[in-house]
């Protein structure tokens with residue numbers, strides 16, 4: 001484990017018990033490191049073990065084999081469990097399951113009260129984190145009246161208030177409409193860039209991964225691919241075989257290439273548009 005790595009799964013295996021008590025392997029020799037300050041996306045088919053990995057990263061689950069380290073702390077060590085949970089915040093899929101308070105303010109206060117943070121400090125943290133997620137005007141709002149995207153932002157504020165070093169988004173945008181999805185994703189990127197928070201984004205949307213520093217692709221409990229977005233997404237056929245989609249821009253370029261129109265590899269729509277325009281002008 002190098003000094004920069006915040007999370008490390010070292011040769012990790014994990015199995016669940018099925019209804020008859022039989023062990024069903026879910027993760028197999030997984031080696032993953034997440035560097036401090038990075039934005040990492042995890043892609044993979046249903047059931048490939050992504051959520052299990054996330055739960056191992058904040059000690060909700062413990063590995064059957066291998067080690068999980070959070071800032072060098074072994075998740076098997078019960079004495080540091082509380083510290084690990086504070087370090088690694090998790091945002092889940094369903095916004096309604098994550099709201100506990102009757103008002104937005106209460107909701108963010110909840111975790112802090114549990115931590116025993118003093119009232120003055122608590123006031124400051126609530127205001128600061130709601131501002132960070134752009135929900136400061138909703139302090140007294142009832143969470144059930146908010147949109148899905150706003151609810152997720154309140155859930156994120158609740159996590160931020162605990163001052164985590166990493167936030168894991170486990171399909172946190174899956175139940176949101178495109179606007180809500182955009183809100184949450186932009187917020188994740190902002191927290192990464194401006195506040196240095198490490199982000200792990202587990203997603204089914206390949207588009208969400210183009211801004212990450214690294215992409216990890218899981219398949220049947222193993223790491224199938226890992227690299228920068230351009231390295232991973234340029235392997236369109238391999239991803240397709242694993243039943244995974246690529247960002248629209250990559251797919252379009254791939255289909256144009258099949259028709260004999262070659263364009264440079266890009267990930268962003270504006271870049272592709274630029275290349276297509278250049279091509280049209282030179283024809």
Ligand SMILES: Nc1ncnc2c1ncn2[C@@H]1O[C@H](COP(=O)(O)OP(=O)(O)OP(=O)(O)O)[C@@H](O)[C@H]1O
Nearest residue numbers: 016017018026044045046047048049050051052053
């Ligand atoms: N609590 C559990 N008990 C038994 N088996 C489980 C449990 N949770 C998950 N599994 C099984 O473990 C495997 C991996 O599940 P996991 O939830 O980690 O996958 P995932 O990649 O997050 O999938 P999805 O994309 O559907 O969220 C699946 O086969 C799943 O059925």
Ligand SMILES: [Mg+2]
Nearest residue numbers: 050051052170
């Ligand atoms: Mg999952």
